[in-house]
Amino acid sequence: MKWLARILLALVSLLLLVVLGLFLAGKREGAGFNQVTVEISRPPEQVWRHLTEPELTRKWMSDIREVTPLTEGGLRVGARSRMVVSVDADETMVLEDEITRVEPPHRLELTIKSGAEADVSFAEQVVYTLEPQDGRTKLTVTGKSEFSGVASLFEPIITPTAKAGLEKQILALKAAVEAEPAAMPANAHP
Numbered sequence: 001m002k003w004l005a006r007i008l009l010a011l012v013s014l015l016l017l018v019v020l021g022l023f024l025a026g027k028r029e030g031a032g033f034n035q036v037t038v039e040i041s042r043p044p045e046q047v048w049r050h051l052t053e054p055e056l057t058r059k060w061m062s063d064i065r066e067v068t069p070l071t072e073g074g075l076r077v078g079a080r081s082r083m084v085v086s087v088d089a090d091e092t093m094v095l096e097d098e099i100t101r102v103e104p105p106h107r108l109e110l111t112i113k114s115g116a117e118a119d120v121s122f123a124e125q126v127v128y129t130l131e132p133q134d135g136r137t138k139l140t141v142t143g144k145s146e147f148s149g150v151a152s153l154f155e156p157i158i159t160p161t162a163k164a165g166l167e168k169q170i171l172a173l174k175a176a177v178e179a180e181p182a183a184m185p186a187n188a189h190p
Contacts, residue, residue: 031155032124032145034163040137040174044130046183047137048105050173051128060172065092077102082115106130121148135182141170 040047050056052075054067066084073079080098087093094115101109108128114121124145131138143166147155 032147032159034143034145034159034166035140036163036166036170037138037140038170038174039133040139040177041135042137042177042180042182043135044105044132044137046180047130047139047173047177048108050177051108052104056176060176061169062172063087070096075099075102075104100125122146139170139173141166 050060058064058067063086064083065086068082070080070082071078077099080096083095083097084092085095094117095112096115097110097112099108099110101107106129110126111123112126113123122145124143127140127142129140129142131140143162145155145159145162146152147158
């Protein structure tokens with residue numbers, strides 16, 4: 001019986017070490033932070049449309065199933081919407097977003113929060129920065145997520161997974177924008 005007690009004690013100790021390790025890793029500098037930068041061969045005005053027009057956004061954010069505006073007045077500070085996104089083949093998650101800053105066509109900031117019924121509770125500050133570069137756009141997307149409850153233990157696993165998803169989305173955005181003909185600058189004459 002002593003050997004069984006020792007094995008149980010070892011297993012419990014190992015589990016506690018894993019939980020402690022995840023907890024400490026979730027408290028590291030840069031926890032929940034992701035940033036992706038890409039150059040898109042189109043001007044910022046053209047990229048901006050793909051970030052802000054729902055029918056174009058769905059082309060590169062294939063996991064969006066439904067978007068419902070919760071406020072009127074279009075794209076503005078304080079505008080809110082509810083999104084249903086696919087998590088995997090048979091599971092969806094409800095998210096709510098609120099625009100916190102709009103500077104067309106250079107900067108868009110929003111807060112995204114998981115819905116009350118979500119298994120993973122989080123809030124994320126997202127910033128899209130578009131910098132003109134000789135008819136091209138340098139797009140930088142920055143996200144800072146904070147997880148609540150049990151989800152905070154899994155931040156060291158969630159953050160790298162989220163970054164991989166963000167990279168995939170931004171490459172899809174680049175492909176969608178570059179599939180369009182280049183817009184002629186407003187000051188150019190044919």
